[in-house]
Amino acid sequence: MFRFSKPLFVFALFSASTVAIAFENYSGVGRPATPAEVKAWDIDVRPDFKGLPKGSGNVERGNELFEEKCASCHGSFGESNEVFTPLAGGTTKDDIKAGRVRGLSSGELPQRTTFTKVATISTVFDYIQRAMPWTAPKSLKPDDVFAILAYLLNLQEIVPADFVLSDQNIGEVQKLLPNRNGMTTDHGLWPGAPAKKGGIGNGGKPDTANKACMKNCKPDVLIGSTLPEYARTAHGELRDQNRSFGPVRGTQTLGPEAAKKAADAGTLELATKSGCMACHGIKSKIVGPGYNEVVARYKDQTDAESRLIAKVKAGGQGVWGSIPMPPNAHVKDEDLKTLVQWILSGSK
Amino acid sequence: MSDIDKQPGRLRPAPENFLSEEQVKAVGSGRRDFLRKSFLAAGAALATPIAARASEGDSNILQNPPWTTSLGLPVATNPYGMPSKYESQLLRRESPGLARVGGASVSFAPLQGLFGIITPSGLHFERHHQGWHDIDPSKHRLMVNGSDDSLLKKAKVYTLDELMRLPSVSRIHFIECGANTGLEWGNVAVPTVQYTHGMLSCSEFTGVPLKLLLEDCGVDYKKARYVLAEGADGSSMTRTIPMEMVESGEVFVAYGQNGEMLRPENGYPLRLVVPGVQGVSWVKWLRRIEVGDKPYATKDEAVHYIDLLPSGLHRQYSSIQEAKSVITTPSGGQTLLDKGFYNVSGLAWSGRGKIKQVDVSFDGGVNWQTARLEGPIQNKALTRFNTNWVWDGSPAILQSRAIDETGFVQPTYGQLRAVRGTKSIYHNNAIQSWKVVESGEVSNVQVL
Numbered sequence: 064m065f066r067f068s069k070p071l072f073v074f075a076l077f078s079a080s081t082v083a084i085a086f087e088n089y090s091g092v093g094r095p096a097t098p099a100e101v102k103a104w105d106i107d108v109r110p111d112f113k114g115l116p117k118g119s120g121n122v123e124r125g126n127e128l129f130e131e132k133c134a135s136c137h138g139s140f141g142e143s144n145e146v147f148t149p150l151a152g153g154t155t156k157d158d159i160k161a162g163r164v165r166g167l168s169s170g171e172l173p174q175r176t177t178f179t180k181v182a183t184i185s186t187v188f189d190y191i192q193r194a195m196p197w198t199a200p201k202s203l204k205p206d207d208v209f210a211i212l213a214y215l216l217n218l219q220e221i222v223p224a225d226f227v228l229s230d231q232n233i234g235e236v237q238k239l240l241p242n243r244n245g246m247t248t249d250h251g252l253w254p255g256a257p258a259k260k261g262g263i264g265n266g267g268k269p270d271t272a273n274k275a276c277m278k279n280c281k282p283d284v285l286i287g288s289t290l291p292e293y294a295r296t297a298h299g300e301l302r303d304q305n306r307s308f309g310p311v312r313g314t315q316t317l318g319p320e321a322a323k324k325a326a327d328a329g330t331l332e333l334a335t336k337s338g339c340m341a342c343h344g345i346k347s348k349i350v351g352p353g354y355n356e357v358v359a360r361y362k363d364q365t366d367a368e369s370r371l372i373a374k375v376k377a378g379g380q381g382v383w384g385s386i387p388m389p390p391n392a393h394v395k396d397e398d399l400k401t402l403v404q405w406i407l408s409g410s411k
Numbered sequence: 412m413s414d415i416d417k418q419p420g421r422l423r424p425a426p427e428n429f430l431s432e433e434q435v436k437a438v439g440s441g442r443r444d445f446l447r448k449s450f451l452a453a454g455a456a457l458a459t460p461i462a463a464r465a466s467e468g469d470s471n472i473l474q475n476p477p478w479t480t481s482l483g484l485p486v487a488t489n490p491y492g493m494p495s496k497y498e499s500q501l502l503r504r505e506s507p508g509l510a511r512v513g514g515a516s517v518s519f520a521p522l523q524g525l526f527g528i529i530t531p532s533g534l535h536f537e538r539h540h541q542g543w544h545d546i547d548p549s550k551h552r553l554m555v556n557g558s559d560d561s562l563l564k565k566a567k568v569y570t571l572d573e574l575m576r577l578p579s580v581s582r583i584h585f586i587e588c589g590a591n592t593g594l595e596w597g598n599v600a601v602p603t604v605q606y607t608h609g610m611l612s613c614s615e616f617t618g619v620p621l622k623l624l625l626e627d628c629g630v631d632y633k634k635a636r637y638v639l640a641e642g643a644d645g646s647s648m649t650r651t652i653p654m655e656m657v658e659s660g661e662v663f664v665a666y667g668q669n670g671e672m673l674r675p676e677n678g679y680p681l682r683l684v685v686p687g688v689q690g691v692s693w694v695k696w697l698r699r700i701e702v703g704d705k706p707y708a709t710k711d712e713a714v715h716y717i718d719l720l721p722s723g724l725h726r727q728y729s730s731i732q733e734a735k736s737v738i739t740t741p742s743g744g745q746t747l748l749d750k751g752f753y754n755v756s757g758l759a760w761s762g763r764g765k766i767k768q769v770d771v772s773f774d775g776g777v778n779w780q781t782a783r784l785e786g787p788i789q790n791k792a793l794t795r796f797n798t799n800w801v802w803d804g805s806p807a808i809l810q811s812r813a814i815d816e817t818g819f820v821q822p823t824y825g826q827l828r829a830v831r832g833t834k835s836i837y838h839n840n841a842i843q844s845w846k847v848v849e850s851g852e853v854s855n856v857q858v859l
Contacts, residue, residue, distance in 0.1 A: 089627050092573045096566040101556050104699050110708045168723025183708040190710035193647045200645040252729035255653020263728050270830045271822035277779045284775030288598040288857040295602050301744040311745040314852050340513050
């Protein structure tokens with residue numbers, strides 16, 4: 064039906080002299096989106112809560128959901144710094160009153176958490192709804208998202224333990240966000256209309272003003288910082304990150320350990336390509352156990368290698384918790400052997 | 412490794428221009444007395460009879476190599492051509508400790524070995540927010556809708572079949588992550604230009620101006636002043652883009668990259684191109700465009716990609732990548748083989764337009780000389796600069812300074828920190844310094 068309505072639409076544009084492009088007719092290109100299609104994809108929530116679904120959830124339910132779906136990465140209290148930066152912590156009751164997180168300017172904050180930064184509660188709702196949990200994004204229902212957000216707000220001591228967060232009261236919670244007054248758009252890095260014309264920012268005015276001096280520009284050269292020795296070697300063998308011909312060579316940065324490290328790096332690459340590193344850390348639990356934990360559990364078992372190879376291949380559940388490990392039939396037997404030997408020898 | 416690699420075409424040992432393989436190693440191990448000793452050794456070599464081989468000439472010339480005396484491989488041996496087997500060193504690499512999960516990490520482009528301005532697609536830097544997928548293009552859709560029905564006459568859906576029928580543009584633009592050089596805000600932290608500046612790439616992109624699609628849907632520009640772009644990956648990453656940029660025709664929905672389709676890691680089959688703006692806004696695997704009357708404060712413009720100031724305030728919606736440059740050859744983690752002539756080469760770019768001038772200093776910014784710009788110079792694209800240098804073997808500090816067509820001059824670290832402190836993470840466009848010591852080793856330093 065739209066194929067008939069289209070020419071009429073174009074004609075309508077023609078007669079409206081205010082429309083810039085009226086003469087193009089991209090006939091046959093695109094079709095109207097159905098209401099169900101728009102509803103399926105248009106899930107964004109704006110700071111004024113446009114797009115917020117109806118629903119509610121309490122702190123207690125949020126705690127259960129968080130433990131089940133979020134704690135493996137974020138820690139039970141959103142405090143973990145193992146996989147991602149912490150979600151919770153770092154704000155005070157005074158911050159809630161002022162709407163500015165004092166630790167951000169005082170230098171007292173060791174690390175910024177989500178709630179020390181975010182000024183709009185819609186952002187957190189929108190992000191959990193569209194992208195969490197990490198391995199199963201968009202699997203949470205609106206009520207789940209409200210509950211998890213209620214739990215996070217309670218962790219942050221913004222709402223009490225018996226709080227029920229809903230589309231009706233989220234606007235009140237916004238008024239309690241610890242860093243709600245912590246953003247500025249008074250800068251020159253917005254590429255659209257400036258604030259004085261209804262947009263954002265100062266219209267592109269830079270905040271630095273270097274001069275293109277050419278001769279005798281300063282009396283001294285002050286070196287503020289040089290490369291620390293650990294940083295020189297932390298990025299592997301730099302000689303091997305440059306061509307072996309041309310005007311320069313990569314500087315040799317590693318000693319006799321280089322070969323071992325290179326081999327480890329090769330196996331790490333294999334582990335990454337095989338999908339292992341999506342769920343396991345070398346020294347940290349992600350979804351599955353860290354490889355250091357695997358070594359600790361299996362180090363005294365003589366048949367550890369063959370058992371682990373079988374386990375990785377077939378998948379399993381229960382040894383490390385309730386989250387199952389999927390089967391890995393796609394990994395070649397020889398690669399499985401390399402990977403398991405690498406894990407058991409203290410992967411790096 | 413053959414001797415071709417180490418002593419290309421050298422016949423006579425001479426103090427000015429000779430390094431043996433052992434001596435190259437000595438340089439690499441950081442021996443500062445190396446040059447003095449090499450002069451002594453070379454002097455001694457002059458006093459002894461010149462080797463017979465050297466007197467006759469280079470064996471690579473005197474004896475034809477196998478590739479000159481045998482049959483080569485037929486066409487289409489490699490249906491999709493790959494770099495030479497001798498080019499295994501220049502790869503995308505991660506910086507250890509930067510991120511703990513590969514699906515939310517960065518791999519850096521090896522700028523230290525690239526030429527010109529186009530980044531080979533396979534070496535384009537990567538930044539993913541929840542891992543990458545290789546999306547079936549026949550199942551990919553682009554939806555255009557409004558935050559409100561009054562902003563758009565009709566929400567529409569486009570397939571790749573349809574998008575690729577529309578009038579297309581092909582333009583060369585740089586893309587730089589807002590966090591490029593972010594590791595260096597407080598102090599020197601990483602050794603090479605790959606890790607200091609490698610969240611930077613430049614490609615020719617092909618696609619359809621977003622303006623055309625919005626007008627095809629009957630956008631009301633009076634009300635709709637913002638665009639939300641959304642990806643089809645798990646994170647369905649979203650960013651707010653100003654309608655002014657869309658109306659200018661600059662912003663386009665790209666499917667092509669350097670003559671072929673986008674690579675999966677770069678958004679196959681569809682990504683947004685937002686010239687001059689930080690990479691996070693160039694939404695990959697683009698599945699939806701929403702026009703709206705207000706900005707969106709998405710996670711990547713309200714929790715991340717916000718710039719912390721000394722006052723404790725964060726700058727929000729900071730998007731433009733201001734003028735910046737870096738010398739790529741020679742650069743940190745490299746060692747000059749010898750005294751004498753070098754073509755010093757680097758990259759300059761500005762999110763505000765074309766590069767007008769690049770100056771290079773060899774004394775830490777006391778004196779400057781203007782470099783040659785390789786043309787044609789393009790809007791919001793990488794610009795390659797080159798300048799001549801004869802290294803006399805004494806310590807030097809190399810810097811480059813970009814000036815763009817607005818007259819903006821790239822700032823020093825001192826100037827940048829005076830207004831933004833050291834914890835901003837994003838938008839570090841300070842002048843980069845590379846220190847050269849007598850051994851020829853080049854390292855990363857910061858000049859205030």
